[in-house]
Amino acid sequence: MAAHVRRVIRFGPFEVDLGAGEVRKHGRRMRLQEKPFRVLEALLEYPGEVVGRDELRARLWPVDTFVDFDTGLNSAVNKVRRVLGDSAANPVYVETLGRRGYRFLAPVEAPPSPLPPATGWAPAAPRITSLAVLPLANLSGDEREDYFCDGMTEALITDLAKIRSWRVVSRTSVMQFKDTRKPLRQIAHELAADAVVEGSVLHAGSSVRISAQLIHAESDELLWAETYQRELRDVLVLQSEVARAIAQEINVALLPDEEAHLASARPVKAEAFDTYLKARHLWNKENGEDRKRAVECLLQAIELDSDLALGYLGLDANAHWLRSPIWKRPRS
Numbered sequence: 001m002a003a004h005v006r007r008v009i010r011f012g013p014f015e016v017d018l019g020a021g022e023v024r025k026h027g028r029r030m031r032l033q034e035k036p037f038r039v040l041e042a043l044l045e046y047p048g049e050v051v052g053r054d055e056l057r058a059r060l061w062p063v064d065t066f067v068d069f070d071t072g073l074n075s076a077v078n079k080v081r082r083v084l085g086d087s088a089a090n091p092v093y094v095e096t097l098g099r100r101g102y103r104f105l106a107p108v109e110a111p112p113s114p115l116p117p118a119t120g121w122a123p124a125a126p127r128i129t130s131l132a133v134l135p136l137a138n139l140s141g142d143e144r145e146d147y148f149c150d151g152m153t154e155a156l157i158t159d160l161a162k163i164r165s166w167r168v169v170s171r172t173s174v175m176q177f178k179d180t181r182k183p184l185r186q187i188a189h190e191l192a193a194d195a196v197v198e199g200s201v202l203h204a205g206s207s208v209r210i211s212a213q214l215i216h217a218e219s220d221e222l223l224w225a226e227t228y229q230r231e232l233r234d235v236l237v238l239q240s241e242v243a244r245a246i247a248q249e250i251n252v253a254l255l256p257d258e259e260a261h262l263a264s265a266r267p268v269k270a271e272a273f274d275t276y277l278k279a280r281h282l283w284n285k286e287n288g289e290d291r292k293r294a295v296e297c298l299l300q301a302i303e304l305d306s307d308l309a310l311g312y313l314g315l316d317a318n319a320h321w322l323r324s325p326i327w328k329r330p331r332s
Helices: 034-045 053-060 068-083 143-161 171-175 183-193 234-249 256-263 271-281 289-302 311-319
Strands: 008-011 014-017 022-025 028-030 051-052 092-096 101-104 131-132 195-204 208-216 223-232
Touching: 008 234, 014 034, 034 051, 034 053, 034 068, 034 101, 051 053, 051 256, 053 068, 053 101, 068 092, 068 223, 131 143, 131 171, 131 183, 143 171, 143 195, 143 208, 143 234, 143 271, 208 234, 234 256, 234 271, 271 289
Parallel strands: 131 195
Antiparallel strands: 008 014, 014 022, 022 028, 051 101, 092 101, 195 208, 208 223
8 A cells, every 4th residue: 555645844843744734843743723723834835935814814714704813813823833832022933024914934844755654642632521611701891781691601501512422511500600710620620521611792782792712621721712703683603603613623523413403593683682682581580570571571582583493492491481370471
């Protein structure tokens, strides 16, 4: 059988295997996520030349994605530097050129002959079988927006819980850590979670921005971070994108029904979805009067958008309240 030819680029103590998607230092594999690796790959294609930000955007952040490009690119470059032991202030490998782009500084060598398998051993990527989504922080500065952030937290938990490859800690368990000052590792230990998702939400008018990051609890290693911004009508699609990105980072292969669920997210009417989140917030207060108001909000959400599946699911889940003596449906 013919030897497998791989394109490997060497520089300093490093070698980058473009075929395997790996970075090795003295033969020891270094952990580098997919997006940062693709940034490094782009720079190595043109060593000594400027690779523009627009080129990187077109290559790695297509226009049909709703990711904060600046945050994503800066995060990716920082991860490349961290793996290479490089510095933005005194670069040896990756130089930043203002708003123009980046340049790979070191001389590179690309051997033409087949290479033997890499030697050395490196620990595998951390195994993650349980996740905790901590309450997303409210960046609006308005406590009246807490219902929206809590609702987005619950929605993300629901989407992630649909993926059976891991256990997702329940909303009830994670909400006790809202505004806590406990160290993340301690929180993860108390929740028996291998990794934690934390982040923030900014809801302003018809726009919503979510920043999220995935952290391995034991090592405190940042595994993934991204910022998404969309119109409120597309918020369900945004949530699905976050869930899919986390699954991809942990190398979870989605089953067909899991992929179908995430792909089924559709635009909603903004006012209807906002009313639905208010219903969830009221319901979680767990007292009779607030739960009565929650059902009223669910009915209102359905009136605003008859295609809002979440509204019907909420009513089905709380159907016993519609039969309870405490509830009397408002007259039309």
